[in-house]
Amino acid sequence: MAGSGGEKSMSGDEEERLVEVHASTVALRMPTNGNPIVLNLVPDYLLLLIGHVVMDWRELEFDFDKLMHVLLAMSAEPLPDRLPSSLKEKRKLFQSLVGSQLSDAPMLVGQLLRISDELWECAKIRNLIVHGNAYLDFPNSEFRFEKLRKGQLSSVMLTRDRFEILCSRMAELKGAFVRLGYDDIGIDDCEMPVLRRLQKKYLEMYPFF
Numbered sequence: 001m002a003g004s005g006g007e008k009s010m011s012g013d014e015e016e017r018l019v020e021v022h023a024s025t026v027a028l029r030m031p032t033n034g035n036p037i038v039l040n041l042v043p044d045y046l047l048l049l050i051g052h053v054v055m056d057w058r059e060l061e062f063d064f065d066k067l068m069h070v071l072l073a074m075s076a077e078p079l080p081d082r083l084p085s086s087l088k089e090k091r092k093l094f095q096s097l098v099g100s101q102l103s104d105a106p107m108l109v110g111q112l113l114r115i116s117d118e119l120w121e122c123a124k125i126r127n128l129i130v131h132g133n134a135y136l137d138f139p140n141s142e143f144r145f146e147k148l149r150k151g152q153l154s155s156v157m158l159t160r161d162r163f164e165i166l167c168s169r170m171a172e173l174k175g176a177f178v179r180l181g182y183d184d185i186g187i188d189d190c191e192m193p194v195l196r197r198l199q200k201k202y203l204e205m206y207p208f209f
Helices: 012-016 044-074 085-102 107-130 160-180 189-205
Strands: 018-021 026-031 132-135 144-149 152-158
Touching: 026 044, 044 085, 044 107, 044 160, 044 189, 085 107, 107 144, 107 160, 107 189, 152 160, 160 189
Parallel strands: none
Antiparallel strands: 018 026, 132 144, 144 152
């Protein structure tokens, strides 16, 4: 018998063959024959926020890579063929380059290291959102994103407001990279020559940053 909208209703026997499978606080029904019934529980507003995170991160990582190339170009060391693929390795290289190329400007070094720390914290949440599994916590209207890697489970709970806060943090980081190309970014006058040297190289390589 067809149900409303032309969908076929399940018989009582078919219903009995369904078992409850609980993934966190989301209950999914799975037939005993092993073919899962996929339920799309992700609302449109959440898909939109996830899309913002994906696109904002793409631009942010691109800006981070540009700064990495500038620091590498300022170094007397031979340039590598390519940057490391993982953000963890990029961050290690970035910290090393900042310390070696800008050693005469400790305030500037401190600001850039804080930026890399903030980037790393955002990346951990972004990775859970993009690569993890999402489960809805019904009582609190929160989504939990979790990922199992090397036997360790990482998770984060996000409401709509927390999603928007993450997007704001990423926008502020992008603004920090852009300002670095031309602004004084609040360091002492004694460090300005180092910043100007960095900005000069930045604008030579990326005149329309």
